[in-house]
Amino acid sequence: MTSTTRTHLDQLENQSIFIFREAYHAFENIAMPWSMGKDSNVLIWLARKSFFGKVPFPVLHIDTTYEFPEMLKFREWATKHYNLNLIVKINTDARERGIGYETHDPVTVTHELKTVALQQVLAEYKWDALITGIRRDEDPTRAKERYFSARNVQFEWDYKDQPPEFWEQFVTSAAKGEHVRVQPLLDWTEVDIWRYIQRENIPIPQMYFAINGKRFLSLGCSPITQPIKSTAATIEEIIAELEATKTTERAGRAQDHHERNAMQKLRAKGFL
Amino acid sequence: MTDPSPQSAIQNPKSSAAVPLKVVFVGHVDHGKSTLIGRILHDTDSLPEGKIDMVKKACAAEGMEFEFAFVLDALLEEQKQNVTIDTTQIPFRTARRNYVIIDAPGHKEFLKNMITGASRADAAILVIAANEGVREQSRRHAYLLGLLGIRQILVVVNKMDLANYSEKRFGEIESEYKNFLVDLSLEARAFIPASARQGENVASRSEKIAWYDGPTLLEALDLLEVRKADVDLPLRFCVQDVYRFGERRIVAGRIETGTLRVGDELVFSPANKSSMIASIERWNAPGMGWPSPEIRLESH
Ligand SMILES: Nc1nc2c(ncn2[C@@H]2O[C@H](COP(=O)(O)OP(=O)(O)OP(=O)(O)O)[C@@H](O)[C@H]2O)c(=O)[nH]1
Numbered sequence: 134m135t136s137t138t139r140t141h142l143d144q145l146e147n148q149s150i151f152i153f154r155e156a157y158h159a160f161e162n163i164a165m166p167w168s169m170g171k172d173s174n175v176l177i178w179l180a181r182k183s184f185f186g187k188v189p190f191p192v193l194h195i196d197t198t199y200e201f202p203e204m205l206k207f208r209e210w211a212t213k214h215y216n217l218n219l220i221v222k223i224n225t226d227a228r229e230r231g232i233g234y235e236t237h238d239p240v241t242v243t244h245e246l247k248t249v250a251l252q253q254v255l256a257e258y259k260w261d262a263l264i265t266g267i268r269r270d271e272d273p274t275r276a277k278e279r280y281f282s283a284r285n286v287q288f289e290w291d292y293k294d295q296p297p298e299f300w301e302q303f304v305t306s307a308a309k310g311e312h313v314r315v316q317p318l319l320d321w322t323e324v325d326i327w328r329y330i331q332r333e334n335i336p337i338p339q340m341y342f343a344i345n346g347k348r349f350l351s352l353g354c355s356p357i358t359q360p361i362k363s364t365a366a367t368i369e370e371i372i373a374e375l376e377a378t379k380t381t382e383r384a385g386r387a388q389d390h391h392e393r394n395a396m397q398k399l400r401a402k403g404f405l
Numbered sequence: 406m407t408d409p410s411p412q413s414a415i416q417n418p419k420s421s422a423a424v425p426l427k428v429v430f431v432g433h434v435d436h437g438k439s440t441l442i443g444r445i446l447h448d449t450d451s452l453p454e455g456k457i458d459m460v461k462k463a464c465a466a467e468g469m470e471f472e473f474a475f476v477l478d479a480l481l482e483e484q485k486q487n488v489t490i491d492t493t494q495i496p497f498r499t500a501r502r503n504y505v506i507i508d509a510p511g512h513k514e515f516l517k518n519m520i521t522g523a524s525r526a527d528a529a530i531l532v533i534a535a536n537e538g539v540r541e542q543s544r545r546h547a548y549l550l551g552l553l554g555i556r557q558i559l560v561v562v563n564k565m566d567l568a569n570y571s572e573k574r575f576g577e578i579e580s581e582y583k584n585f586l587v588d589l590s591l592e593a594r595a596f597i598p599a600s601a602r603q604g605e606n607v608a609s610r611s612e613k614i615a616w617y618d619g620p621t622l623l624e625a626l627d628l629l630e631v632r633k634a635d636v637d638l639p640l641r642f643c644v645q646d647v648y649r650f651g652e653r654r655i656v657a658g659r660i661e662t663g664t665l666r667v668g669d670e671l672v673f674s675p676a677n678k679s680s681m682i683a684s685i686e687r688w689n690a691p692g693m694g695w696p697s698p699e700i701r702l703e704s705h
């Protein structure tokens with residue numbers, strides 16, 4: 134009997150598509166947060182593969198107002214190019230109250246401009262599922278995540294009592310006001326993402342590639358996201374660099390390192 | 406349509422692109438599963454920069470000695486009680502191949518989390534502490550491995566430092582547990598005496614356990630195999646959804662066993678109706694060149 138050989142990337146892609154389709158079948162009202170970062174763009178790519186070329190739900194950009202200008206340009210280009218139904222949300226209330234990196238600590242600002250903004254827009258559109266691009270290898274709390282993970286009305290993650298998840302049986306319903314996070318990229322590593330971007334020619338912002346000896350590993354808010362020293366200007370060079378390095382991807386993100394277990398606290402309160 | 410995924414026959418050890426082996430660490434609470442994993446990652450120089458310092462700080466804050474387990478047990482609640490609550494998956498590689506290591510909790514309250522972790526594994530490492538010996542979850546976890554279809558099992562007799570590295574103590578546990586596994590129609594590929602805390606027989610051979618001439622844990626791991634897809638069984642295709650494009654109906658789903666090709670006759674359950682496969686559809690994005698000229702943006 135013949136059998137086709139599936140590579141690791143094929144397996145990851147298949148599993149992600151499987152999860153997309155389960156979610157689309159199970160939930161009434163889905164949205165997909167999109168940061169324009171590399172994982173986010175892989176997510177859009179996989180959604181198009183799952184649904185024969187189109188993304189059948191809105192994509193949501195939580196605009197912190199501290200976005201890199203390059204990212205906003207990319208947003209405009211990709212929205213048109215992929216024919217996306219884009220929703221942009223800013224927590225204007227918090228900005229008017231003066232919340233910002235100039236005056237507040239990164240955990241507070243991130244919570245207000247990302248998590249609270251997400252709460253506001255979710256209350257407005259009443260989505261019952263959000264498709265996220267988080268990966269287990271990003272940080273130790275994400276390493277404990279499920280593919281389908283419920284958040285209560287307050288957006289809290291009950292990480293101490295997560296549901297069992299096996300034999301592809303998932304949590305596929307949310308009570309009123311609650312939502313389920315659907316996480317198709319959980320199994321992917323940073324290198325997998327790059328190999329896939331390379332294999333599929335997925336467009337991404339140029340800031341990931343080195344210019345003048347620096348590049349970004351991960352793109353968050355501009356005041357608190359630092360580039361690393363690197364000469365990697367192509368995907369091959371980035372992959373080679375990742376295979377040789379021991380620096381973590383989120384090392385350049387201030388809010389993760391603000392205090393012990395900073396990420397756990399942020400994520401327990403609803404941060405992606 | 407997505408297919409099952411038979412792994413490539415030859416794995417390229419040099420490449421992070423090869424299919425990883427998924428291995429779960431199970432066994433009774435406190436017998437040293439997380440410590441063993443932390444030890445493996447540490448001794449193979451696989452931890453990211455700054456990780457050990459972070460663990461040192463967390464241990465100091467809790468007034469504890471250094472705990473390798475904190476690499477996995479990252480939740481504040483886990484560190485305060487020195488217990489694993491939820492399962493963790495972590496990528497890892499040796500010179501031979503890639504792994505996904507799955508840490509499972511041993512406390513009986515968290516059995517659902519153990520099953521969640523174990524259900525994805527190709528193989529299991531069952532950890533038994535030499536001082537306490539075979540306990541309730543040592544047995545229950547083996548039952549569950551059997552139920553989940555995991556046939557490749559290694560047993561680590563851990564905390565040998567607390568049993569004076571005694572060959573006799575190791576032999577007692579080995580024979581008791583071997584007999585127990587026979588009752589479940591399971592068989593361990595190896596019994597390995599080790600000390601996670603001292604790093605004996607984990608990544609390097611122990612001089613304190615000179616009487617043992619079997620593989621170290623790392624060597625034994627490299628002998629395990631990725632579970633194969635059952636392509637030779639009859640087709641079982643779980644339907645996820647039906648997409649309608651005009652007159653066309655696309656049945657979306659995944660092959661669990663067997664294979665399918667155009668022209669095959671299918672029986673749909675539970676209605677027992679049959680139909681023929683007209684085409685197999687897979688949407689591939691049209692190439693758009695890279696980097697796309699339209700999105701060339703100014704530099705930062
Ligand atoms: N002396 C000694 N202590 C060990 C050894 N391995 C682990 N320990 C200690 O045993 C305690 C429990 O270890 P863990 O690794 O947390 O045990 P676990 O099996 O992961 O526990 P759960 O996940 O909660 O089921 C810790 O204090 C470890 O330092 C060993 O080989 N020798």
Ligand SMILES: [Mg+2]
Binds near residue numbers: 438474488508510511
């Ligand atoms: Mg543990």
